[in-house]
Amino acid sequence: MRPDRRGLESYLRCVNEEMQTAKLASEVWLRSAPAQVVVENDHFVRSLVRSGLPPGDPDRDPDGLDAIAADPVVLREQYWRRVVRAKPVAVHFGAADHDDLDDYFTVAAERSTRATLERARTTTGPGSPADLLLRSIDLLAAKKGSSPSEACRDAMRLLATAWPELVERARPAPEAATPTVESVLAAFHDDLRAGHLGKGPAAGRAGAHDGPVDARLTRVEVGELARLYLLARLCFTDEEVHLAQRLARHPRLRYALLATHLRLVAESSATAVRLVADWGTTRVLLPFTEAFVNRAGYASPVIDLAPNPKLITVLCNNVLPAVAGELIGRNADEDALDAEVLAAGVQAAARRGVFAVTIGLFGETERRDVASLSGFSRRVCPAATPFAAFCRQWLPYYFDRCPGASARREPSRPDAPETSISRASPPCRTC
Numbered sequence: 001m002r003p004d005r006r007g008l009e010s011y012l013r014c015v016n017e018e019m020q021t022a023k024l025a026s027e028v029w030l031r032s033a034p035a036q037v038v039v040e041n042d043h044f045v046r047s048l049v050r051s052g053l054p055p056g057d058p059d060r061d062p063d064g065l066d067a068i069a070a071d072p073v074v075l076r077e078q079y080w081r082r083v084v085r086a087k088p089v090a091v092h093f094g095a096a097d098h099d100d101l102d103d104y105f106t107v108a109a110e111r112s113t114r115a116t117l118e119r120a121r122t123t124t125g126p127g128s129p130a131d132l133l134l135r136s137i138d139l140l141a142a143k144k145g146s147s148p149s150e151a152c153r154d155a156m157r158l159l160a161t162a163w164p165e166l167v168e169r170a171r172p173a174p175e176a177a178t179p180t181v182e183s184v185l186a187a188f189h190d191d192l193r194a195g196h197l198g199k200g201p202a203a204g205r206a207g208a209h210d211g212p213v214d215a216r217l218t219r220v221e222v223g224e225l226a227r228l229y230l231l232a233r234l235c236f237t238d239e240e241v242h243l244a245q246r247l248a249r250h251p252r253l254r255y256a257l258l259a260t261h262l263r264l265v266a267e268s269s270a271t272a273v274r275l276v277a278d279w280g281t282t283r284v285l286l287p288f289t290e291a292f293v294n295r296a297g298y299a300s301p302v303i304d305l306a307p308n309p310k311l312i313t314v315l316c317n318n319v320l321p322a323v324a325g326e327l328i329g330r331n332a333d334e335d336a337l338d339a340e341v342l343a344a345g346v347q348a349a350a351r352r353g354v355f356a357v358t359i360g361l362f363g364e365t366e367r368r369d370v371a372s373l374s375g376f377s378r379r380v381c382p383a384a385t386p387f388a389a390f391c392r393q394w395l396p397y398y399f400d401r402c403p404g405a406s407a408r409r410e411p412s413r414p415d416a417p418e419t420s421i422s423r424a425s426p427p428c429r430t431c
Helices: 005-014 022-027 035-052 062-069 072-085 087-092 113-123 129-144 148-170 181-194 219-232 238-247 251-279 282-288 310-318 320-329 339-351 384-401
Strands: 215-218 292-294 305-307 356-364 370-380
Touching (some): 022 035, 022 219, 022 356, 072 087, 072 251, 113 219, 148 181, 181 215, 215 219, 282 292
Antiparallel strands (some): 356 370
C-alpha cells in the first residue's frame, strides 16, 4: 500500500490513543468528525487493513506456532504470558483487566434482543429522543413483521437518509433556534406512521441542504440514544445467547479461539514491521488494537505485538451466538459442534449484521450539558471482511486439530476462505 500521509493524519486527528474509535470519539467524547470525514477515514482504514491483515498462509508456521499448538496447556500458557506482558496497553484499548484467562470467555446475557428491549423500555425517559426512536422501531416491526433488530436497522437507514430534510423542516428559518432532537424524531415518527418514508429508493431522500443539519439534546439523552440503536447489532435470541454461554466453556472451542488469535498476531507481525517502515510511525498500527497491541506503545519505534484479549470476549459475544443459531437451526446442542457449523456461524455473524455499526455524529456545544447531533454514520467495521475470512479459515482448522479431540475427519490445512463450504441459515431481510 502506498503511504497516504494525509489519510493517516486525518485518521489520527479523529481516532487516536485517546479516542480510540470513531464510535467512542462521537458517543463518549462528543468529538465526531463530519460525516464525509468518517467515510474517508473508513476508506483509509479499510485499505490499511487489507494490506496489514494477512489471510494466513497454510504452508507457513509463523512464530513456531505449530509446536505451541501441539499441546493445549502450552498454548494456553503461551497466550496468557503474552497477554500479561502487554496487559496495561490492552486494558487501555478496551480489554477488561482480568486476572484469569477464563474470565475473557464470556457471553453477556444482557446482549440478547429481548434483554436489550426490556432494558430500553424500563430506563428510557418518556418523550425522550430514545423513546421516540423506540416507538418508530416498534412501528416498523409491526408493519413489516420483522424482528426488533431488523426494524432498528430499517429505522436507522431511513433516519440517516431523511435527517437533513427533517432538521430543515424543524427549523423553518435560518434565524430560528436550533431544533431539538426530540422534535426531529417526532417528525420522523409521524412520517413513518403516515407512510411517507421507505416506499422506494428515492423516498425520504433529502436533496441539497446548505444550512446546518444539527439538532440539540442533553448528554444524558446521548447515552440513551446510543444504547438504543445498538439494538441493530444485538440480534440474538435468549436461546442463542444461553447456548453460546455453554459454547464459551467448550474446551475445543476455547483452544480454537486462542490458537486462531495467536496465529493472527503471528501472521501480522511481518506486515506490521513493513507498515511501520513504510509509514515511519508505529501509530499506523492503531487501527489494529482490537486484535493486537504494541507492548512498547505507539510513541516508541519498537514493535512487540501481543494479543489483545478483548478480542476473545468480542468473539464470544458476537460470533458464538451466531454459531449457536446454526446449531439450533439443526436441532442440535453444543455436543454437535463441528468445524462445518463453526464456519457457518462465522459467516452467519457477518450476515446478521454484528459487524455493522451505527454512529450518531455527536458534538459539543457551548453548554456542557447539551450536545449536538448532525446525523448518523451507518458503516460496516472496516476490518470485518478480512477478519471474518481469517476466522472462517482458521477457527474450524484449529477446532479439528485440537490434540486429543476425536475429530470426524483427519485434520488438514484449511481451504482458502472463498472455497470453504458451509450450510448457512437464510439471510435476514435487511442484511
